[in-house]
Amino acid sequence: MEPDMISQYNNKIEEYQAIVGKNVIDELKLLGNHLTGKRIQNINSTFSGGGVAEILSRLVPLLNQLGIDARWDVIQGDDAFFDVTKKFHNALHGRDQDISDDDLETFIETSRKNIDEMRLNADVYFIHDPQPVMLVSRKPELQGKWIWRCHIDVSHPNQRVWEFLNQYVCKYDAAVFSAPAFSQQLPIRQFMISPSIDPLSDKNKELSSGQIEAVLNKYGLDPAKPMIVQISRFDYLKDPIGVIEAFEMVRRGIECQLILAGGTATDDPECAEVLDKVRERSDGIPDVKVLLIPPGSDIEINALQRAATVVLQKSLKEGFGLTISEALWKSKPVVASAVGGIPLQIINKFTGLLSHSVDGAAYALKQLLSNPDLASQLGKNGREHVKQNFLITRHLKEYLLLFIALDHESDIIYL
Amino acid sequence: MIDWIKENWIILAVPAAVFLAFCIVGLWARRVLYNRLDKLLVKSGWGGREVLVQTTRGPFFFWFMLLGAFAALKISPLPAEVQVLSEKIITSVFIISIIWLLIILTNRLLTIYLAEIKSPKPPGKFVTTGVRVAMLLLGVLILADYWGWPLTPVILLLAAAILVAVVASRDTILNIFSGFEIAAARNIKEGDFIKLSSGEEGYVTDMTWRTLKIKATDQHTIIVPNNKLVRETVINYGRPLKRASKPFHFYTRLHLKELTGLKARNLTDLVNVLKAAPDSVTYYHTHHFLEEHQFLTPEPANDFALWVDDSLDEHVLSEKLANIDTFAYFSLDALNSMIVSVIEQYMADNPASRLVKGENDFHFLKSNSVVVPTPYFALDLREFVEVLRRITMDSLYYHIFESRLRLQKRSNDFSVWMRDSIGEHDLADKIDNLVPYTSTIEAMRSFIIQNIEKRIK
Numbered sequence A: 001m002e003p004d005m006i007s008q009y010n011n012k013i014e015e016y017q018a019i020v021g022k023n024v025i026d027e028l029k030l031l032g033n034h035l036t037g038k039r040i041q042n043i044n045s046t047f048s049g050g051g052v053a054e055i056l057s058r059l060v061p062l063l064n065q066l067g068i069d070a071r072w073d074v075i076q077g078d079d080a081f082f083d084v085t086k087k088f089h090n091a092l093h094g095r096d097q098d099i100s101d102d103d104l105e106t107f108i109e110t111s112r113k114n115i116d117e118m119r120l121n122a123d124v125y126f127i128h129d130p131q132p133v134m135l136v137s138r139k140p141e142l143q144g145k146w147i148w149r150c151h152i153d154v155s156h157p158n159q160r161v162w163e164f165l166n167q168y169v170c171k172y173d174a175a176v177f178s179a180p181a182f183s184q185q186l187p188i189r190q191f192m193i194s195p196s197i198d199p200l201s202d203k204n205k206e207l208s209s210g211q212i213e214a215v216l217n218k219y220g221l222d223p224a225k226p227m228i229v230q231i232s233r234f235d236y237l238k239d240p241i242g243v244i245e246a247f248e249m250v251r252r253g254i255e256c257q258l259i260l261a262g263g264t265a266t267d268d269p270e271c272a273e274v275l276d277k278v279r280e281r282s283d284g285i286p287d288v289k290v291l292l293i294p295p296g297s298d299i300e301i302n303a304l305q306r307a308a309t310v311v312l313q314k315s316l317k318e319g320f321g322l323t324i325s326e327a328l329w330k331s332k333p334v335v336a337s338a339v340g341g342i343p344l345q346i347i348n349k350f351t352g353l354l355s356h357s358v359d360g361a362a363y364a365l366k367q368l369l370s371n372p373d374l375a376s377q378l379g380k381n382g383r384e385h386v387k388q389n390f391l392i393t394r395h396l397k398e399y400l401l402l403f404i405a406l407d408h409e410s411d412i413i414y415l
Numbered sequence B: 001m002i003d004w005i006k007e008n009w010i011i012l013a014v015p016a017a018v019f020l021a022f023c024i025v026g027l028w029a030r031r032v033l034y035n036r037l038d039k040l041l042v043k044s045g046w047g048g049r050e051v052l053v054q055t056t057r058g059p060f061f062f063w064f065m066l067l068g069a070f071a072a073l074k075i076s077p078l079p080a081e082v083q084v085l086s087e088k089i090i091t092s093v094f095i096i097s098i099i100w101l102l103i104i105l106t107n108r109l110l111t112i113y114l115a116e117i118k119s120p121k122p123p124g125k126f127v128t129t130g131v132r133v134a135m136l137l138l139g140v141l142i143l144a145d146y147w148g149w150p151l152t153p154v155i156l157l158l159a160a161a162i163l164v165a166v167v168a169s170r171d172t173i174l175n176i177f178s179g180f181e182i183a184a185a186r187n188i189k190e191g192d193f194i195k196l197s198s199g200e201e202g203y204v205t206d207m208t209w210r211t212l213k214i215k216a217t218d219q220h221t222i223i224v225p226n227n228k229l230v231r232e233t234v235i236n237y238g239r240p241l242k243r244a245s246k247p248f249h250f251y252t253r254l255h256l257k258e259l260t261g262l263k264a265r266n267l268t269d270l271v272n273v274l275k276a277a278p279d280s281v282t283y284y285h286t287h288h289f290l291e292e293h294q295f296l297t298p299e300p301a302n303d304f305a306l307w308v309d310d311s312l313d314e315h316v317l318s319e320k321l322a323n324i325d326t327f328a329y330f331s332l333d334a335l336n337s338m339i340v341s342v343i344e345q346y347m348a349d350n351p352a353s354r355l356v357k358g359e360n361d362f363h364f365l366k367s368n369s370v371v372v373p374t375p376y377f378a379l380d381l382r383e384f385v386e387v388l389r390r391i392t393m394d395s396l397y398y399h400i401f402e403s404r405l406r407l408q409k410r411s412n413d414f415s416v417w418m419r420d421s422i423g424e425h426d427l428a429d430k431i432d433n434l435v436p437y438t439s440t441i442e443a444m445r446s447f448i449i450q451n452i453e454k455r456i457k
Helices: A003-008 A013-020 A022-033 A050-065 A079-092 A101-117 A133-142 A159-169 A209-218 A240-251 A271-282 A298-307 A322-329 A358-370 A372-389 A392-405 B002-044 B049-075 B080-116 B124-146 B151-168 B170-185 B226-231 B267-276 B279-292 B303-310 B315-322 B332-349 B381-390 B393-406 B413-422 B425-432 B441-456
Strands: A039-044 A069-074 A124-128 A145-149 A174-177 A189-192 A227-231 A257-262 A288-292 A310-313 A334-337 A353-355 A412-414 B193-196 B201-207 B211-215 B221-225 B234-238 B248-264 B362-378
Touching: A013 A022, A013 A392, A022 A392, A022 B248, A022 B362, A039 A050, A050 A069, A050 A322, A050 A392, A079 A101, A079 A159, A101 A133, A124 A133, A133 A145, A133 A159, A189 A392, A209 A298, A227 A240, A227 A298, A227 A322, A240 A257, A240 A271, A240 A358, A257 A298, A271 A288, A298 A322, A310 A322, A310 A358, A322 A334, A322 A372, A334 A358, A353 A358, A358 A372, A372 B279, A392 B248, A392 B362, B002 B049, B049 B080, B080 B124, B124 B151, B151 B170, B170 B221, B170 B226, B193 B381, B201 B381, B211 B226, B221 B226, B248 B267, B248 B279, B248 B393, B248 B413, B267 B303, B267 B332, B267 B362, B279 B303, B279 B332, B279 B362, B279 B393, B303 B315, B303 B362, B315 B332, B332 B393, B362 B381, B362 B393, B381 B413, B381 B441, B393 B413, B393 B441, B413 B425, B425 B441
Parallel strands: A039 A069, A039 A124, A124 A145, A145 A174, A174 A189, A227 A257, A227 A310, A257 A288, A310 A334, A334 A353, A412 B362
Antiparallel strands: A189 B248, B193 B201, B193 B234, B201 B211, B211 B221, B248 B362
């Protein structure tokens, strides 16, 4: 793990007591005692951008505080490699994608280079997403336990890509998915661990009204006008065009504004293209703001979510959709597509509203903008739901349990 | 020299004889006086008799020797200035011996008397050291006055030293004063169960004038300075309750969801997978919502009922599945059989089985439980209820749900312990009769706490 990543996120585990209670932290310490000194090597493809890097940057220091020797490394790859892995990503999400033999060759070649060059030394190798999946080829030599952590919605994967990856996935000791629908018929054990948000991070901590106002002023947003906000990377799978279409339907009857804000990720070369298309589509539509937020602008994202009247996440495919948990944590009413891991966060009509189309999203937005009491109740329930199920402390606990479960076959383990 | 002695022997012999006479008188007086004093003290039954007699016997004779020396000096032919100096030295030695005797005597007597104070235990060493220092200071002042030394700088020096000592041992002094206050108030005794507003709680095992020791429910000893104790709000629950024959050890159970990769698209799939499913699958789908949806009231029904309703539009079957009384079963196998038979009966009555809407397949998961001992133990109902307030929902869940059904103990752990180890049958029955599936875990916690509080009031 890069030193600056360690120093950047140095919340003490005890700081979470005020949110989740001392007994929860005590339980984490109890589990940590059973894993003291265990070496866990996390490997993914980027240190910044996207949910995986964000979660690892927070979880690894906390694991260390619990006495576990957790580390984080990334594989190396050139543009050609990341073009291919982006295609894999889309294909695993079920999008039509041409994968040529050359693409597979590029993937294999870069992976081999990483296999040869990477320093691997751990008791548990925790490999995140498809990019480093081939590292498992060193399992016979290194021994230890190998886990493949899939953060992607693979409920309907492109079969060619899945079959290609599956030959490596089967060599792992276990796979971890974010939602039940992502599970596959595999000869190895599969666990379900949802991702999480960190309530103490800049993206989720409490902000003063002055801080929120400053961000709104910076981007020229009118705080008096109801605000629909979608925060996500500029990616076709987040359906930013569908968001604009839904907004147009809502705006016919309700005065409001739309903020489409997002950034880019180093392992996603498609972002710039999508951003251009979004800007082109929104051109000339009043009250639509497209904001390219630079990396590290977590406070700004936090402020936009807190300023929102309704938060929207109209993804076509979604690994999990942490922006929803972020919004729910801020007690915001959320309208989201019923895809991927979103239904785990949005229990329809209890913690938010689910939609299946542009029309559905528009209808739900209108309902929430016109019924502040309903919106407030959903937001309140949503915060409780996140507190109980999607905070980093729950995530940490399940990773600890996973490391323990790897050494036990039975359903009930006595420590 | 010998010639001089021969010529002046009488000048030397008289003072020596006087000194010797005083010594002899001293020995005689000590014998007579101490015999009488001892008899008197024996009659009085005073506990310090031995200390007083043994400590003062030596100095008593020594003082006669000093008196003899003083008298001998007076009749000696020594020059006046030598006589004055010698008198001053003898008087100083007398003062020092008096102070020395007082120090030893008070220390010994204090040791006897302080040992008799059981609770709170006085800080013996602190008191005896304090008395010793005070006596020494008194001696120094008397001597300084006697020798005509200027007292002001000495007093200033002493005041400064006292001030430094007070500042340095400020906390100790505050603790001792607080200990005095606690002792005088008699609100807390050893053996009481107390709870401080800062969170510390447990049985008081030891009280001194400086600190109070509490044995916490996690078996750790907490040392609370008396000064903190008087500043906090303290709830004293009083004497220990009936002790259990066996302590209750609290465990917690943390669960990890394992995906089976199996799914159902219609009722036939659902039944087929369920028939072959391990207990952990049945357990997961009939229990996980209790933990995950704590904030929803009423809580959702089991996963099977929800799925056939939402995804198959089989509303009647959903109601039948939701109405299965999980509480009535003592094994997951029996519960699984009941679920399967309800679905099969429905399918027999309604042969046109529907296919799932859209992509809402039923995905089978199972629950991996990791059972971890916590540091908390309870040996009576007071300790039990205090631990119950602080344990996690996972721990409560383990003792109420998991033990009863998954571990097939037929009852929750709390009731078993109350019945078998502490003889509280009524309380055990009340908790046993609580149907956990119709209330939240937090509501159950409140119910159990309220009932125990009522019982031990």
